[in-house]
Amino acid sequence: MQQRYLGRTGLKVSRLGLGTLTWGRDTDEHEARDQLLGFVDAGGTLVDTAAGYGDGASEELLGSLLGEVVDRDELVIATKAGVSRVRGERESNASRGALIRSLDTSLRRLGVDHVDLWQVHTWVDDTPLEETLGALDYAVSTGRAAYVGVSNYTGWQSAQAATWQRALPGRAVLASTQVEYSLLNRRPEAEVLPAAAALGLGVLPWSPLGRGVLTGKYRTGTPADSRAASSHFASFVGSYLDDRAGRIVEAVVRAAEGLDWSPIEVALAWVRDRPGVTAPIVGARTAAQLKGSLGVEELTLPPELVAALDDVSAP
Numbered sequence: 001m002q003q004r005y006l007g008r009t010g011l012k013v014s015r016l017g018l019g020t021l022t023w024g025r026d027t028d029e030h031e032a033r034d035q036l037l038g039f040v041d042a043g044g045t046l047v048d049t050a051a052g053y054g055d056g057a058s059e060e061l062l063g064s065l066l067g068e069v070v071d072r073d074e075l076v077i078a079t080k081a082g083v084s085r086v087r088g089e090r091e092s093n094a095s096r097g098a099l100i101r102s103l104d105t106s107l108r109r110l111g112v113d114h115v116d117l118w119q120v121h122t123w124v125d126d127t128p129l130e131e132t133l134g135a136l137d138y139a140v141s142t143g144r145a146a147y148v149g150v151s152n153y154t155g156w157q158s159a160q161a162a163t164w165q166r167a168l169p170g171r172a173v174l175a176s177t178q179v180e181y182s183l184l185n186r187r188p189e190a191e192v193l194p195a196a197a198a199l200g201l202g203v204l205p206w207s208p209l210g211r212g213v214l215t216g217k218y219r220t221g222t223p224a225d226s227r228a229a230s231s232h233f234a235s236f237v238g239s240y241l242d243d244r245a246g247r248i249v250e251a252v253v254r255a256a257e258g259l260d261w262s263p264i265e266v267a268l269a270w271v272r273d274r275p276g277v278t279a280p281i282v283g284a285r286t287a288a289q290l291k292g293s294l295g296v297e298e299l300t301l302p303p304e305l306v307a308a309l310d311d312v313s314a315p
Contacts, residue, residue: 003015007174007200009147009173011146016046016268017044018047018290019206020032020283021053021283022058023061024057026285035290037069038287040070045075047075047077047078048079048206049080049110063111077117078204080151081118081120082124083122094122099132099135113144114145116147118148119176121151123150136165149175149176151206152178158174158177158199159195159198162199162201163199174199177196177202179203179204179206180205181205181271182210182267183248183270186315193275196276205271208267208268212237214263214267215264215267216252216263218249219250247312248312252267261299262292264292
């Protein structure tokens with residue numbers, strides 16, 4: 001798998017990342033093991049997790065596989081802090097203390113002394129930005145993280161954070177921004193991507209398959225084993241099951257049929273090769289599903305199909 005530099009840093013990552021949102025919940029240890037083996041065998045290096053995924057179960061499962069399935073130094077381990085569950089309710093906390101405590105807990109779960117990329121999971125309005133970014137400085141200066149980034153920030157939020165970090169020597173320069181981006185969600189093109197390009201941030205799109213809708217599995221209904229059929233993902237997927245999404249999915253399917261590709265490969269190739277994108281983060285429930293995504297490495301969409309997909313999915 002080809003490697004790309006993450007923004008204007010010296011960190012190289014595979015141009016497809018492995019997402020672990022479902023690990024420890026919908027994906028058990030056997031499927032996770034097979035996913036990691038298949039990903040590494042394909043040349044993948046970037047594995048993305050978060051303290052808030054499964055209340056830490058994702059990090060714990062990944063940590064249990066390090067050293068046993070793959071050597072830790074073969075991976076670029078990325079995790080996030082700032083989202084958790086408190087007394088059963090989702091909480092966003094980007095205070096310096098909470099972020100650092102979360103990072104130390106993540107390191108224990110993963111069984112490592114540092115992560116390669118540590119990201120603030122989300123913007124929090126009532127926390128001073130300089131306090132949040134101070135936690136990133138601390139993580140780098142103490143060796144807990146090699147690089148830092150942000151996640152789910154708007155364009156102006158990304159620009160403000162990146163500019164603040166570049167304002168004085170000694171601050172940890174942001175390497176990346178992670179944001180939802182796919183044929184079904186092109187909103188980042190308005191502000192996030194231009195901000196990232198101007199300030200040297202690598203872009204890591206999450207949900208590049210439109211929350212699974214771009215696979216085409218929902219064209220005739222909701223499969224019983226799909227995310228849309230699960231209690232914790234039904235509304236997450238359901239927001240993309242509208243007429244506009246249906247038109248885009250049909251265009252992806254037609255393109256796939258003409259190329260003798262899968263819809264997954266069409267959708268992934270499109271977002272992977274967008275200007276500014278470093279590596280889409282692909283999550284799968286099973287190893288078989290992940291294998292369907294890894295075949296995109298050898299594929300490039302013809303320009304005329306890129307233009308057609310751009311047209312049908314235009315915001």
